[in-house]
Amino acid sequence: MKNLFTTEYKPGDKVLDQFVLKRKEIRNTKSGSLFLSLNFSDREGELSAKKWETTQIEFDNLEEGKVYEVSGECDSYQGKIQLVVYSMKKINDLEIRVEDFLPQSQFSFEELKKRILEVLESIKDEDYSKILKFIFDDKNLEKFCKFPAGKILHHSTIGGLAEHVLSLVESAEFYAKKYKILNRDLLISGTLMHDFAKIFEYQISTSFEFTTIGKLSGHISIGFAKILEAGKYVEANEEKTFLLGHMVLSHHGTPEFGSPIKPQIPESFVLMHIDDLDFQINMCESLLKENLTDGWTEWIRALDRKLYLGNSNSNFKNKIFSSENQEKNSKLETLKIKKNDEEDKLNSLFNI
Ligand SMILES: [Fe+2]
Ligand SMILES: [Fe+2]
CATH class of the missing domain: 1.10.3210 (Hypothetical protein af1432)
Structure with missing residues (x-):
């Protein structure tokens, strides 16, 4: 059974929960030691994760698409939640509630x-x-x-x-x-x-x-x-x-x-x-469900571009087209129209 869903975790939360292992990579730190870069998911979303200190054997034994019981702690990395894994153990397929993960x-x-x-x-x-x-x-x-x-x-x-x-x-x-x-x-x-x-x-x-x-x-x-x-x-x-x-x-x-x-x-x-x-x-x-720090998504390979979704997200605070900005823009538009009117009047006076 799950305790919380991926979207409910906050930095500082202790984690003992079940997730699907979506992606696994093994990498080197600057000092040369190995670590795991992982992606976990459940039916609500995804969490990126790191496991420091690992071995090639541990990496080889991990199976993408399987459910793991993970213990660890959430912290924040570049404005996004990241799970630091202490340990993980594969769950027997019979103990899984599929509706928690899809x-x-x-x-x-x-x-x-x-x-x-x-x-x-x-x-x-x-x-x-x-x-x-x-x-x-x-x-x-x-x-x-x-x-x-x-x-x-x-x-x-x-x-x-x-x-x-x-x-x-x-x-x-x-x-x-x-x-x-x-x-x-x-x-x-x-x-x-x-x-x-x-x-x-x-x-x-x-x-x-x-x-x-x-x-x-x-x-x-x-x-x-x-x-x-x-x-x-x-x-x-x-x-x-x-x-x-x-x-x-x-x-x-x-x-x-x-x-x-x-x-x-x-x-x-x-x-x-x-x-x-x-x-x-x-x-x-x-993509709107993801944590967009500046309103922009990551590079979307399928679309071959980044997307700006800040203005479509009602909770996004830094909208460049916020109502305050729209008010300023419409005042500027009014001033421009007034200026054009005055120029037109002058032009007709001098028949330009
Ligand atoms: Fe289709
Ligand atoms: Fe199709």
Whole structure:
């Protein structure tokens, strides 16, 4: 059982608690002795940690992804909480409460399942409907509503996959109304299918991990294969089967990001953009939970940039666009307008 979650610890707190070991590194101090640089997690977040004085054997025996009982003390390093570990012992898998270590979607399993079923029912095109209903059988639907959409980067929660897809369905409905060129049922079917195969790509233990099948094939190829298989089984129109397959194959945009082909129909353009947007905004939301000392995040490799989130965080004290600053800015704007008015009057007097 856990005592406190990672987000509840403060500098000075003594620690005797269970965490998943997320990352391990062994390094040298300036004096040449070895130390461990570690990352622990539970369902609420992560804690970075150090263990001074270690051995190569201790490092080799540590298993990433396993739960450890850790004793130590929290201190502060560069404005962030850091756990100094005195000792750690691996916990037997049977003694672990998985729900303590995996973050959950903001929506319950029942809510997600009900909404996915409603979206499936809303597809009126017979061919897309047949394919989707064949793929979303009871077993797959159950997994779809429990799995994460990403291992680390976005919607990395129990139920995150369905939450992400339902968020995209809302955007897809908006664009299907806005642009008459779009085939709504193809767009919605592609949206439901685009990350469907993550239920085969990931596995859930005390963390989200790739399966061997996932590593070998990836969700795009598996999803495409499932559509072809379903299309054949339910005897769907061949062209529609391949159009739906194209939605899955192209949704990452370019080969550089894992798509073997680029979007080539209007529906796949929309899917690529709404998927990317949902991923980026969800990343921002997750990063807001971190302790941002000056409003800036660390370098985000997936986005190839740092983000400024100081202004999106209502608790952040040093907002450069605080209401006080906004007041000053609007006073400056008023002065500028007055000055421009006076210049205009002078110009019209002298007909410049
Ligand atoms: Fe994807
Ligand atoms: Fe996605």
